[in-house]
Amino acid sequence: MASSSGNMNEEEGASDNNPGDLNKEMNPSSSSINDGNRGCTCKKTQCLKLYCKCFNSGNFCNDSCSCRNCLNNEKNKDRVEEIKKNILWRDPEAFESKIGARNRTGCHCYKAECMKNHCGCFRNRVACSLICLCQGCKNKYGIKGSSSGAKEQEPVKDSNSGSKNVETMDTGSSSQSPHANSSTQLSENSDAGMDDEMGNSNVNNIPMSMPSNQVASPDYDFSVHQNHVDAPYYDLSRNNITEEQSTNLFGDQDWQGQSSFLSSPLVYDDNVTELSSIPRIQSSQQYQPHQSHGFHQQVEASFGAMTLQHPFLRSSQQPNNGDATNMQLLLHPHLHGHGPSSTIADYEENSYHS
DNA sequence: GAGTTTGAAACT
DNA sequence: CAGTTTCAAACTC
Numbered sequence: 001m002a003s004s005s006g007n008m009n010e011e012e013g014a015s016d017n018n019p020g021d022l023n024k025e026m027n028p029s030s031s032s033i034n035d036g037n038r039g040c041t042c043k044k045t046q047c048l049k050l051y052c053k054c055f056n057s058g059n060f061c062n063d064s065c066s067c068r069n070c071l072n073n074e075k076n077k078d079r080v081e082e083i084k085k086n087i088l089w090r091d092p093e094a095f096e097s098k099i100g101a102r103n104r105t106g107c108h109c110y111k112a113e114c115m116k117n118h119c120g121c122f123r124n125r126v127a128c129s130l131i132c133l134c135q136g137c138k139n140k141y142g143i144k145g146s147s148s149g150a151k152e153q154e155p156v157k158d159s160n161s162g163s164k165n166v167e168t169m170d171t172g173s174s175s176q177s178p179h180a181n182s183s184t185q186l187s188e189n190s191d192a193g194m195d196d197e198m199g200n201s202n203v204n205n206i207p208m209s210m211p212s213n214q215v216a217s218p219d220y221d222f223s224v225h226q227n228h229v230d231a232p233y234y235d236l237s238r239n240n241i242t243e244e245q246s247t248n249l250f251g252d253q254d255w256q257g258q259s260s261f262l263s264s265p266l267v268y269d270d271n272v273t274e275l276s277s278i279p280r281i282q283s284s285q286q287y288q289p290h291q292s293h294g295f296h297q298q299v300e301a302s303f304g305a306m307t308l309q310h311p312f313l314r315s316s317q318q319p320n321n322g323d324a325t326n327m328q329l330l331l332h333p334h335l336h337g338h339g340p341s342s343t344i345a346d347y348e349e350n351s352y353h354s
Numbered sequence: 355g356a357g358t359t360t361g362a363a364a365c366t
Numbered sequence: 367c368a369g370t371t372t373c374a375a376a377c378t379c
Contacts, residue, residue: 051363108361118360
């Protein structure tokens with residue numbers, strides 16, 4: 001992008017790049033989490049920090065951005081990648097999409113009552129959970145600490161997505177919405193999520209009747225927090241995951257063993273209105289294990305020993321140009337054991353299957 | 355469009 | 367790691 005300063009080593013700030021000059025076509029959907037197609041408006045960070053919604057979401061800035069001195073563009077790709085790498089080193093989940101999954105750390109709202117878009121949970125239309133530190137939570141998608149989860153599932157009005165609204169993820173299967181279903185099941189078992197004496201996580205409480213093409217959101221720590229079961233399920237079909245893949249990755253064994261989840265970064269993305277814009281699984285990639293904070297620790301805490309016996313399927317949103325083939329799935333190694341990294345191939349070769 | 359509010363990211 | 371500062375999005379007027 002940045003037309004002007006072609007040299008990414010140029011001192012940032014020196015340039016007066018207009019992101020719009022670059023990447024206009026690069027990534028038509030490089031919008032933020034949910035604000036339609038508006039780009040970022042960064043002024044000080046050169047769009048190289050997570051403050052920048054484009055950068056944050058793994059996209060280059062584009063024509064719709066009104067940022068200044070932007071370096072988050074194709075032209076500075078190497079630099080962007082380097083910075084990303086650094087950020088990922090600090091926090092491997094940093095670029096994990098916040099779409100379709102609440103912020104990893106939950107929200108911390110103390111004024112907006114989780115009823116405004118300031119709230120990451122509200123913005124992403126998910127219930128607040130016990131990991132949220134919000135005060136006076138009134139999140140209409142579900143307040144934290146609520147045993148019944150979402151207060152109400154009133155249709156989300158979304159001017160952008162229309163019928164592609166996330167609500168379509170719902171099983172729709174009559175009264176058997178995943179929400180109600182899981183909620184019911186777990187509420188009947190107050191020990192949900194607690195490891196039993198065998199060290200097995202009590203995740204079998206996951207409703208096994210859930211549609212085969214759906215999988216619970218990984219960021220929902222339903223094994224610990226009952227209200228999390230109100231999380232919508234990911235709809236694998238929306239990610240072009242074949243049934244076969246789905247079976248491989250999320251077969252019954254996994255459901256019961258609780259090893260793998262799919263983290264879909266786009267499932268709640270209002271901007272995704274066409275299948276073609278949904279990334280496909282293309283390849284696997286090694287990923288450096290980490291010990292830092294983040295989801296893995298939650299998972300470890302949630303599923304205890306079981307988690308450690310299996311790889312963990314994650315996804316990583318790559319900068320893309322609208323081409324739906326850039327998605328890569330990462331099989332994260334669990335925190336301990338099984339070597340440094342895993343790939344989908346490893347997984348499919350069955351190394352981790354039961 | 356300017357100014358304010360808000361909460362997350364970054365920093366100390 | 368808790369507290370503070372910085373930042374940009376969301377919001378209000």
